[in-house]
Amino acid sequence: MxxxxxxxxxxxxxxxxxxxxxxxxxxxxxxxxxxxxxxxxxxxxxxxxxxxxxxxxxxxxxxxxxxxxxxxxxxxxxxxxxxxxxxxxxxxxxxxxKAATPPFDITKEELDLELPTLLDNRSLTLRHPKVQAIFKVQSTIVSAFRDFLKGKGFFEFQAPTIVPEIAEGGSEVFEVDYFGRKAYLTQSPQLYKQIAMSAFERVFSVNKVFRAEPSVTTRHITELVSLDAEMAFIESWTDITDLEDECVKYMLHEVETKCAKELKMYQATIPSTIDKTPVLSLTEAQQKILDKTGRDPRGEKDLNPEDERDICKIIKEETGSDLVFIYGYPTKQKPFYVYPNPENPEFNEGVDLLCRGVEWSSGGRRVSDYAQLLNQVEEWKMDPSKITLFLEAFKYGVPPEGGFALGLERLTMQILGLGNIREASMFPRDMERVDLKLADKS
Missing domain, CATH: 2.40.50.140 (Nucleic acid-binding proteins)
Structure with a gap:
């Protein structure tokens, strides 16, 4: 032969x-x-x-x-x-x-396995057509993200995983003993994305990021993939929502066109979109929730999961769009690099994209003025010496800029209607699993 x-x-x-x-x-x-x-x-x-x-x-x-x-x-x-x-x-x-006899019937149309069994046997379950379909859709999402941004003149770069400081704040980080010194696994490529933008103007990355969240919910894993983009010379934060709107719609179109067979396996439908995705302030969203449901979330600093579900349902009924942008969060609710609204500095120009009741992305305009950035670093009680490389970039002429980041596993989960985000990660990590389920501490 x-x-x-x-x-x-x-x-x-x-x-x-x-x-x-x-x-x-x-x-x-x-x-x-x-x-x-x-x-x-x-x-x-x-x-x-x-x-x-x-x-x-x-x-x-x-x-x-x-x-x-x-x-x-x-x-x-x-x-x-x-x-x-x-x-x-x-x-x-x-x-x-020769193959050993599989521990379950891999030839069935539906595996019907409990999630721990599915993940414990990942090397085998990855061979099942319905499991493979998840990652064919995911691969198409990544390819579409890359193709769209390259078509807009964006430059791809790789951000580091080990970082000296956490830009996002919070305590849910993995600390690393770095040759006797303290370092961290990155929560986001944000600072490096902005440094790269200051040189290349338009950049994007497909990066592993880490969240030490002590959670076993269906929506959280500790290692995930972030699809990040950053762009200089913007006029307004709406330039970022316009870019992201076009990008996400292109990604959805590519999945619908190239993954029809995979979508059919899950009886999944692509989120509905309209020409211009609705944009609401946080205050407007909260008022709509009160008007439509009688539940009053006004005054809260963010939307909770129930709020996200409600506002997505309301917008779908009113406009036909599964997508909605929410902007105008309290300034301290977002990281130090998010640009405050000049007319009302208590609120910032950060924006989240919601779809079908779940946050898909966060983004918006960034602080690009060096003096203002130093002030915000101080206000957020950060140590400037730990982000020296980042701050140095802004000494040398950074124009108004902004960007966004999408969670790959969450997009995959939402598009296919999966019940657990772990299904959308080929090799998921959470507080109870690294490849296999971790033994109980004793």
């Missing part, structure tokens, strides 16, 4: 020809002298018609076969497969790697 390998997707153009295929035994059906095998490679699945000896093959065995591509009879066409009108008559085969 020394023929050049053919990928499954390319067999459609090779009816009547001999091909060599490599892949995994995805399923098997024995009928006496004939054995039917579903062979899977990265590009798709195809039915093999094999001889009796192939009945000895196990599920997930890696094999190589040579055979002839032929059209199926009309009554045996499988409309669920892209290759459902053809099959391959096997002439010879060989086993490249």
């Amino acid at each position: 020394s023929m050049e390998r053919t990928f499954v997707k390319d067999t459609l153009n090779k009816v009547g020809q001999s091909v060599t295929l490599k892949g995994w035994v995805d399923n098997k059906r024995d009928f006496g002298k004939l054995t039917f095998i579903d062979l899977r490679d990265f590009s798709g699945k195809i039915q093999l018609v094999g001889f009796q000896k192939m009945a000895d093959l196990g599920i997930q065995d890696a094999i190589v076969i040579t055979g002839t591509v032929k059209e199926r009879g009309e009554k045996t066409i499988n409309p669920e497969l892209e290759t459902g009108k053809i099959e391959v008559d096997v002439q010879e085969y060989s086993v490249l790697a």
Whole structure:
């Protein structure tokens, strides 16, 4: 079997020809002298018609076969497969790697496993089509984010993971013993994004970030992927919402166009959008919640989860949009680098994007004036010596600027309607899991 390998997707153009295929035994059906095998490679699945000896093959065995591509009879066409009108008559085969017997039926359309079992067996469950669908959607989200911003002249960079100070504030950080000194795992590439912006004007990054949240909710993990963008020479914070609005809609369109099969597996629909995503101040959002529900969140410094669900529902009913931007938070509610509203400094020009009752992103205009930045560092009681590299950039002419950050796992979870964010992380980490469930402390 020394023929050049053919990928499954390319067999459609090779009816009547001999091909060599490599892949995994995805399923098997024995009928006496004939054995039917579903062979899977990265590009798709195809039915093999094999001889009796192939009945000895196990599920997930890696094999190589040579055979002839032929059209199926009309009554045996499988409309669920892209290759459902053809099959391959096997002439010879060989086993490249034997698989142990899976601990559960990996051939079922629905795995129906408890989440801990699904994650404990990640190396196997990743081979299931419905699990793979999650990460095909996720890959499309990342590709679309990159493609959109590159099309706008943005430059991709990689931010560090180990940082000397935490820009976001708070205590939910992972401290690292860095050669006898204190350092942290980053919560955000924000400061480095702004440094890079000061040189390249338009930048973005796809970064791992870390949150030491002692939480086992369905919405929190300790390691996640942040999709970040930053842009100089803005006129207003609305330049950022306009950019993000266009970016998110492009990402959703790409998923809808390229992942129709994956969306169908989850009976998922892409969030509804309108030409201009609604933009509300925090105060306006709180007033709408009071008017529509009778519940009064006015005076609160942020929207709680119930508020987020309510305002998204209200906006969907009023406008048809699943997306809504919320701006005008109390200044101290956001990090030190967020720009205060010049007309009312008690509120800032930070903006959050909500969708289907969940926050998707945060962003807005940043402080770019060096003296003002030093004042805010002092007000937030931060040590300027620990962010020297960041502050230095603003000594040398940084124009008005801003940006946004989207959580990749949260987007994936929301688009597919997953019940737990851990399903949207290929190798999730939380306070109870690093690969496998951690042993109880004793």
